[in-house]
Amino acid sequence: MKTMEEIKAAIDAALPGAVLEIVPNPSPSGQRSLRLAPSHAFQVAKFLRDELSFDFLSNATGVDWPDKEISEKVKVARTVTKTVDGVEQAVEESVEETRKRVEPGCLEAVYHLFSIALGQGPLVIRMRTVNRTDEVELPSLTPIWRSADFQEREIFDLFGIVFTGHPDLRRLLMWDGFKDHPMRRDYVEPDDFEYEPTAHDEVLARAQAHRAAQSASPAGQEGTVSGE
Amino acid sequence: MVDETLKIELGKQGVFVTTLQELYNWGRRNSIWPMQFGLACCAIEMIATTMARYDLARFGAEVFRPSPRQADMMIISGTVTKKMAPQVVRLYNQMAEPKYVIAMGACAISGGPFKQGYNVLKGIDRYIPVDVHIPGCPPRPEALIQAFMTLQKKIDAQPLTGEGRPRFLDAEAQGEFPVPVQGEHDLEPTSNQGVWPLPVVIR
Numbered sequence: 001m002k003t004m005e006e007i008k009a010a011i012d013a014a015l016p017g018a019v020l021e022i023v024p025n026p027s028p029s030g031q032r033s034l035r036l037a038p039s040h041a042f043q044v045a046k047f048l049r050d051e052l053s054f055d056f057l058s059n060a061t062g063v064d065w066p067d068k069e070i071s072e073k074v075k076v077a078r079t080v081t082k083t084v085d086g087v088e089q090a091v092e093e094s095v096e097e098t099r100k101r102v103e104p105g106c107l108e109a110v111y112h113l114f115s116i117a118l119g120q121g122p123l124v125i126r127m128r129t130v131n132r133t134d135e136v137e138l139p140s141l142t143p144i145w146r147s148a149d150f151q152e153r154e155i156f157d158l159f160g161i162v163f164t165g166h167p168d169l170r171r172l173l174m175w176d177g178f179k180d181h182p183m184r185r186d187y188v189e190p191d192d193f194e195y196e197p198t199a200h201d202e203v204l205a206r207a208q209a210h211r212a213a214q215s216a217s218p219a220g221q222e223g224t225v226s227g228e
Numbered sequence: 229m230v231d232e233t234l235k236i237e238l239g240k241q242g243v244f245v246t247t248l249q250e251l252y253n254w255g256r257r258n259s260i261w262p263m264q265f266g267l268a269c270c271a272i273e274m275i276a277t278t279m280a281r282y283d284l285a286r287f288g289a290e291v292f293r294p295s296p297r298q299a300d301m302m303i304i305s306g307t308v309t310k311k312m313a314p315q316v317v318r319l320y321n322q323m324a325e326p327k328y329v330i331a332m333g334a335c336a337i338s339g340g341p342f343k344q345g346y347n348v349l350k351g352i353d354r355y356i357p358v359d360v361h362i363p364g365c366p367p368r369p370e371a372l373i374q375a376f377m378t379l380q381k382k383i384d385a386q387p388l389t390g391e392g393r394p395r396f397l398d399a400e401a402q403g404e405f406p407v408p409v410q411g412e413h414d415l416e417p418t419s420n421q422g423v424w425p426l427p428v429v430i431r
Contacts, residue, residue, distance in 0.1 A: 175310075192350060192414065194426055
């Protein structure tokens, strides 16, 4: 069984331009993965299949990384006027300040590879898009592993990653006219909470929100749900 | 209507008295052919119901027709997804009257465990009239037989004229049900208010 470092070294030697990164995994499984830059991902995947005999793609899935707001505490040196022993003085002081910055999100495709020939695996490879809105293209790996076909269509459907080079990129689970991507974290579900006979917890909150919206609009549906 | 005791009395004398309505309903209820149509795991129970152990043939419903034109009853056996719902309504429209619907299982009656999903219809009764609802996940074959017997009782009690007559004898009744359109975010409309007036919940 090759280690992740050996695989990375082999790819680096064969394809000098490829940008690879080993993604650590702090969980007990410790299963690390290999992140590929989308520009060279196709060649790397071809190399993995042909030279390292990862001949079987068992699973492909998507991950949505929304924009993350990170607040950090930074020590800043500041001049503060203070009264020390009855005399006003300018004193240098280090003050803790919270700074907020927004880390842009992205969409990620994750593939699990196995080698049936060598009995190895899984090797997890990942690819990231530039952002979540307009630059969402990734190279399709379907020409290399045919089993990616439906799974990439599913990722396209539910996450909105556009796989360039896919032979038949259509929605798989939702209908063609559907506009949203339901597995994204910011997906807004359709509001069909008009009838919830045994509502509780989150469903109750959403049913109440629905009722409030219905009573606010004059074109509300007939019939009311009374009491709580 | 013939008096029940008089009928029994006449029967003892060898005179069989009936009404056209009784005869007609007896014929209707004993040869309801279901449509060969399954949506999810409930369909497996439906298949089991038709097999030798439970034997739906005892109720005259053993002939599963693969065409909606030849079927009398639709068993909604399983989860109705929003992608499938227009096809289910269209199949129902294609069936010839008289036609009946059994909503089988938690998913078909309310969406079941997938109720909060973005892709599952919260009950097929939002679009087509359902005669019998059976809860269960999935319901046992006995429950489907119970639903079938309930439907037979319902047919038996239907008058042929006046209030409560079956839809095919009522020229005013709605015969075709609008097929929902798959919109950009959800089915449009989200329910057929003519079939499913919003139920009032009183707590």
